[in-house]
Amino acid sequence: MRRWLAPFLALAGVAPVRTWALRRALRAEARGQLVLQYEERGRRGMHPDTGRILLLVLLALLSIGVAAGVAFLRGRPDLAVSLLVFAQGGAVLMRSAGEVAPLVLGSDDRRVLGWWPVSERELLVARGLLILETVLEASAAMLAVPLVVLLVVGAPPAVPALGALVGLALHAICLAATMLLAVHGLGRLLGRQRARRVVEVLGSISLVIVINVTMRALRPLLGQLDGLSAWFLVLVPTYWFGAWGALAQPTWIRALAAALALVTTAGLAVGGVRVLGRGREAADADPTVRRSQPRDWTGPVIGWLAPWLPGRAGRAMALLLQAHLREDWRFTGALLFLPAALLVYLLVIRIDDLGDLQRDLHDVPTLVSTFSLWMSFLALSLGGAITCSVESQASWLLNGGVLDGRGILALQRRAIRWLIPLPLLVVLGGLLMWRAGLGPLEAALVIVPAWLTFESLLVFLQATAPSAPFSRAWSREGQGFRGFHLLLIMVWPLATLPAMLGYRHPPWGVAVALGGQLVVLGLLRLLLQWRVGRLGVFGLDPRP
């Protein structure tokens, strides 16, 4: 493999032997960090290798849907291959989102390698190779079954699949290079610490966009795809990679698209590395030089929460939350801002576009599921941000404190609950009565399932989070955990389906739906109590 890659590495302007050794070291270090954290937890929970394999199995399971799509499009290999490219993009983004940023922005490479004879470009390429491995692994899990289906049902059989293999390989390289260069470029531009914050915010915003906007926008777009001219297709980058297996289009269109794919891949992989690999990253500001105090916005937030955080432990929780908000304010701030922005979007900007709004407001089950989805997002993102916070190194102080573990978990739930989700639901209830003319009972019936969803996920998060309150750093493990949450956000709405269906058959259906949610919440609380009783509270009790 190394020998095969050597000419390309030389073309990128790096020494192949040194770069390959760096790649191997980075890989070992990345795995070593995860295994170390696992061992520090007393080998409890899931081994990192098991987690990785489980994620790949999950991707393989998801690929069955893609394979069904490919079979459905058997008369249109161009669309089938485009579907594969989309699926690959999704899998790669999901898999590498948690890898690239910690690798580029969270690592201590500069501290460890800063004085070694290793160029910036060699480090960049070594990281690129590592990301490419991750990307190819995820692609293989996601595409193996659909490619076999395409191999059989392609028209003519096998030809589109073989073309797609080339296109998908280029796409994988392109995606890996784009993600790496984008994050690296950001780090160069802003410095690692600032770039880290920006990536966190972008990550959270893109999540909401994917869930709330893009999916809706894609539906009509896909419907119009058949009507697009061949010329227009060439403007869509995704098509460049899909064109390798697309046989329905004229040859010159395919040739042009394929050429664009090749040029883009080569340009990004080689050109990007040559350009961005020059010089050094922007240095992070020396913390000891900064003497002026940054502006503090956390006072009013803590003041708002004070009534719900009483006593000595409550004050300690408030201080911990304050430390977290100041350290991680962009991410958490974005999470606090987004629900408000969505609310404004739904109720103000779209006020004239009564189509969806009126339909939503008169279709209570749809509203229930929409609000529940928002709440699951809030529970996992806001809850995740706070439980998997940035303060890991400092948590020894908490660990040595005289605090009741169950009490601190209850206080943490209260802090997260009152930070925004509960006030937001109250406002939503008011708006439902004011704008949609729902009665108080009807409004409550919409709000309560969303609240129960939020509570359930919050308890689930505490029962499964591998960390103490405010204790998880920007780490690979933390990222992996967020990836797990991301999957959960996608899966959880399915769990609210019974509630949605029950709402179509009042009053018994509603009673059963709410009762079911209460039972789930109760079971999750039992799980949390069992876990705390058996293992203690992560980070508060002695490490096993």
Next chain:
Amino acid sequence: MLMLELDGLTRRFGDLTAVDHLSLRIESGRLVGLLGANGAGKTTTLSMLTTLLAPSEGTARVAGHDIRTDVMAVRRSLGYVPEHGAVYEGLSAHEYLELAGLLHDLEPAVALRRAERLLAHFELSGVLDNRLASFSKGMRRKVLVTAALLHDPPVLFLDEPMDGLDVASQRRLADLLQQLAREGKTVLYSSHVLQQVEEICQDLVLIHEGRLLWQGEVAALRAEHQGRTLTDIFLDMTHDAGRAAVSWADLLGDGR
């Protein structure tokens, strides 16, 4: 009064035994140096004594409380300065010390008053409202020492407490520790800097590869090995003294 009592304290990490059936007793009012080479098991021992880490075998009592069964009482009885003591950088020194006080049942007003006086002692007045992110290593160390002393614990564990401190601050801290011992507190001072330990501590606990090598007064150790430096004694006890000098060419192993 017996303040520290270790009974066969053991900690294993997989196949590695970091602390191996360590047993010792320390009375109140003693300033004890915990000495050992890198990887001898000093920090692991302190992690167990401070309830950060559960022992694999054996137990210990801190101020009469068992570290296995009475975790909260142990935590109430001790102050701790860890070797790599990271702080919540988003908090000001004032807020951090208030938090440290709250975590040990201390009223915020009392914590603040004590913090001001202790920080003044370490010549760190006027920075209570500054965020810890802007503090240098030595300044953070002073805050950590202050946090460990705030609740006036009967037992103090310090892991390389002088690291990052300037000479004057080192002297101030050493004097304070000796004064605390005179007032009846038990101080376990972990370090690999022999000269510091020799200068500050009354007693020594010497561990090697997780096992107890020697425990007693510094003066007694000197008397046992008359005319020798503590460094020589240490190397002798850890079997490092007899190691023959090696030439540079042998080290490179390329036959020069």
